[in-house]
Amino acid sequence: MLTLPFPHVLPAPAASPAHAMPVSKETEQRGRLAGQILDSRGEPLEGVSVALKGTSLGTLTGTDGRFRLSAPAGSYQLVVSRLGYVTQELAVVVAGGQTTVLPTVTATAGQQQLQEVTVTGARSLNERPVAIGKLPIAPLDLPQSTFTVERQTLEQQQALRLSDVLANVSGVYVMGNTGGYQEEIAGRGFSFGSSNTFKNGVRYNNSILPETSSLERLEVLKGSTAILYGNVAAGGVLNLVTKKPRFESGGSLGLRAGSYDFYKPTLDLYGAVNGSTHVAFRVNATYENSRSFRREVQGERFYVNPSLLFKIGGKTDLLLEGDYLNDRRTPDFGIGAINYRIPDVPRSRFLNTTWANIGTEQKSATATLTHHLNDTWQVRGVAAYQGFGNALRSASRPSNVRDSVDVFSGVDKSGKPIKILTGSPALYGNLVRSLQASETQEDYFLGQLDLTGKVQTGRLKHTVLVGMDADKYNTRAIAYNAIGRYDSINVFNPGQYAENSAVPGFSRNTRTHSSVRRVGAYVQDLLEITPKLKLLAGVRYSYQETGSTQYAYKTAQTTDRPKRYDDAFSPRVGLVYQPLQTLSVFASYANSFTTNSGQDNTGAALPPSLIDQYEVGVKNELFNGLLSANLTAYQIVNSNLAQTILATAPNYNVNLPTAQELAGEVTSRGLELDVQSKPVQGWSVLGGYSYNRTAYTKSTIYTVGSLLRYNPNHTANASVFYTFDQGVLSGLQLGLTTLYMGERQAGRSTRSTVQGDNFRLIPLPAYAQLDASVGYTYDRLSLRLKLSNVLNQLSYNVHDDNSVNPIAPRQFATTLAYRL
Incomplete structure (x- = not known):
């Protein structure tokens, strides 16, 4: 049943009958009801229907169990219902121009429902x-x-x-x-x-x-x-x-610990400010300290995410959000590659210097003002700032092959004389370690204004979006002079050479200030032609301005690079047919653009590349909405891809050897399946499958038909969870998650105009990763255990042919949390 103490807080006028409509018919002033519904364990209950009896006014609770409902001032019967729970009615009063916050509702399953299919509150x-x-x-x-x-x-x-x-x-x-x-x-x-x-x-x-x-x-x-x-x-x-602020008090404390000395305490607090019904807060914070299965690799980070929600009258909300991240860790470019082959070395093999580090500081602030003009129209404004800065001091990605005859002398880590190797570098895996350093500081600003609402013209119903935005990036990048030969290392035998442990001094090369300024205006309309046939159409106009200034430390000279100006229209149109309320079939076309930084053979800036996208699909709610199954097919074509003009081409300009032309084409075709269930009798599942083929379909440089790097043709995922909600095992939860990643390729894309082994691909093996989890909740305390990569599968994430990072081996993690 539902425990509803509302009448003790908000008694209805005695003269009002139980089914009364608004008392204040002389005024159309509106007010709001707000509240939250929890289950018997105190967890938010999603998908509960909250409606005013005798009206068409109603809503569903969100993921946090909260609801807000707008109505004309007066007295009503509030109906709270959900499959598996007893429907309850209670008298409430809506005060004009005010938000009435109702006491928290605690919901428990009705006894007469125990033999039926019980669905925990959730949206599909x-x-x-x-x-x-x-x-x-x-x-x-x-x-x-x-x-x-x-x-x-x-x-x-x-x-x-x-x-x-x-x-x-x-x-x-x-x-x-x-x-x-x-x-x-x-x-x-x-x-x-x-x-x-x-x-x-x-x-x-x-x-x-x-x-x-x-x-x-x-x-x-x-x-x-x-x-x-x-x-x-x-x-x-x-x-x-x-996570957003809440007016009810609560939160949690947690500690995660795991393999390789991983520790991560977390804090989440929320509630009303001084008991206010108009101001709420939330603070999320965490600290992380960890080592890694990769030798010498460690990380440390601190993160905090505060937010405030102001209810300004009954129609206006102001949400202030911020976050701050400070991250320090060891840069790790993996185990390297030898002649486009991944070496057979331990997963833990570390090739960077022991003093290498990268530090990052990221901060943001966002203000979102939402004003409801009436029940169907609202205006939303966003102002935001983000700051991002990092500094890197490290060895470069290990890719340079040593000379076949080594003249480096010294002793290994144990003090034994170094053996000088001769012969094939590919055979012995001898690499030169060079060094790199960089600094970046980025400031990003955004202003956005959206007007959304519903209107009807004749028999046609419209859901309309009209908006505009403007943003800009200001970036400062400092490039340092590279140190070409710092020391040597052998991939197969790290002790082969004496390590150079001296921390070098880096000298600055250039400082580049660049800016990107954009402005856009857009309109979109979802047109309901009939209840079964809907048309979504819209267009955006975008304008972008970029420029940069570079200062050279050696010559003390400043070079201004000419500004470039780009603009484009991005149309969109889609048709949706719904033969059933639980089934929709759709087809859509959209056009997007990507800017090009190069110049053509006359020195003029290249125009943006325009990309055509086509998508068709079916969305289906099965078994009375208990299971969602969506299937989508798509084609994406960049028919004017920028490519370097070859020296043998008739339009080649010897004075502009890096000039480009919009002569290439890339086509992506694929199929996606998404499946997800609501929780049913303790079970919940989700899964998906994707097929994609992205290839060069026209090119003056790359082999036509060759696949783009990094993209697997096949991916699949599946998760199943079971929660015991009765008996001695009540509160116990079991879960399995698996991810399949198909074959991919890295390295250097093959070029149709280059002979030999200058460009080769690195095939990456497919793998399936299985994770298992167990959780138990008792009252306010929960304990979760996780074993990831149960089968200890090995594969790699590779950038080009030089950042070859093995995936993590089998690892254990546990999280202990207490709900406040």
Whole structure:
């Protein structure tokens, strides 16, 4: 049953009958009801229906169990219902111009429901609109593939890195792990750089490992998003949504510990400020200290994510969010490659210097103001800042082959004389270690304004988005003079040469200030022609201005590089047909663009490359919404890819040997399947499969038909969880997660105009990783155990032919948490 103490707090007027409509008919002033529903264990209950009896006004609770409902002032019967729970009614009063916060509801399953299928509160894959889409469109109405990984899944899997979260998403994968301090993400054959990674709807620099402890969910909007955000890669975008403030008091304390001296305490606190009904806060903080299965590699980071929510009257919310990350770790470029072959050495083999380090500081602040003009229209403004800076001191990626005759002298680590080797470098694995250093400071600013709402013209219903945004990057990059020969190392025998342990002094070479300024305006309309037929159409205009100034320390000269100006229109159109309320079929076309930094054979700036994207799919809710199954097919064509003009070409300009032309073409074709269930009798499953082929279909440089690097043709994922909710094992949860990554290739793409072995590919083996987890919750205390890579599979993430990073071996982790 539902325990509802509301009448003791908000008694209805005695003169009002139980089914009364609003008393204050003389005024149309509106108010709001707000509250939260928890299950018997105190966990937020999602998907509970909260409605005002006798009206069409109602809503569902969100992932945090909270709801907000707007209605004209007056007295009502509030109906709270959910399959598996007893429906309850209670009298409430809506005060005009005010938000009435109701006491927390504790829900327990009704006894008469125990023999039926019990569904824990949750929304299906096709019931979760993604905030990154800006327009509140139900996924069944959206002619585009989406996927959301909720907090419950993140906790069940003990997700530590973004790669752990993406293991639940078909067609989005880790393409590289350069230096061990970042995870390079790709989808549908295209790289997701910082332009494609967002936090709370704002672009986010992903050059360092993002922190996941503060995540409420991860949203993935696949395919084209250029109409919403302008210059983004074609494969899709990621949006990291952090936990939000709550008015009820609560939180948690946790400690994660694992293999290789891994320790990570966490803190999450939230509540009203001084008991206020208008101001709430939340603070997430964590500290991480770890070593690694890679010798000499260690890391340390501190992260804090504070936020404040202001309820300004009954129609306006102001959300202030910030975060700060300080990360220090050992840069690790892996085990190297010998003549485009991965050497057979231990997974732990470390080839960098012991003093190498990279330090990163990242901070952001975002203000989001949302004002409800009425029940159907709202305006939303966002102002944001992000600062990113890092400094690297390290050996370079191990790729330079030593001379076949070695003249380096010294002793090994044990004091024994060094044996001088002669012969093939590929055979002996002798490498020269050179050094590198760099510094980067980036400041990013964003302003965005969106107007969304619904309107009807005749029989046609419109859901409209009108908006504009402006952002800019200011970047300062310091390049240092490289140290070409620091010492030598042998991949197969690290003790072969005496290590040079002296920390060198680096001298500055250049300092480059660059800026990117963008502005865009967009309009989009979801047109309901009939309840079964809907059309989504829109267009964006984008303008971009870039320029840079470089200062040379040696000559003390400053060089201004000419500014370049780009603009483009990005149209979008999609058609959705819904023969059933639980089934939709869609087809869409979108156009996006990517800017080119080069120049043509006359010295003029290259125009942007335009990319055409086509997508068709089926979204289905099966078994009364208990299982979502979505299938999508797509084709993405960059038909004007920038390529260097060959010296043998008739348009080659000897005075501009690096000139380019829009003469290439890359085509990506694929198929994606996403499956996800609601929790049913303790069981929940999710899974996916992706096939992708991204290849050169036209090129003056690369072999036509050759595949682009880093992209697996096949990926698949599956997770199954079972929770005991009755008996002596109540609170125990078991889980299995598996990820399959098909064959990929790294190295250097083969060129049709170059003979010999100057460019070769490195095949990377397919692998299947299995993770197992066990969790137990008793009252407020929970304990979770995880064994990752149970089968101890070995594969690699490789950038070009020089950052060859093995995946982690079998590891153990445990998390102990207490809910406040």
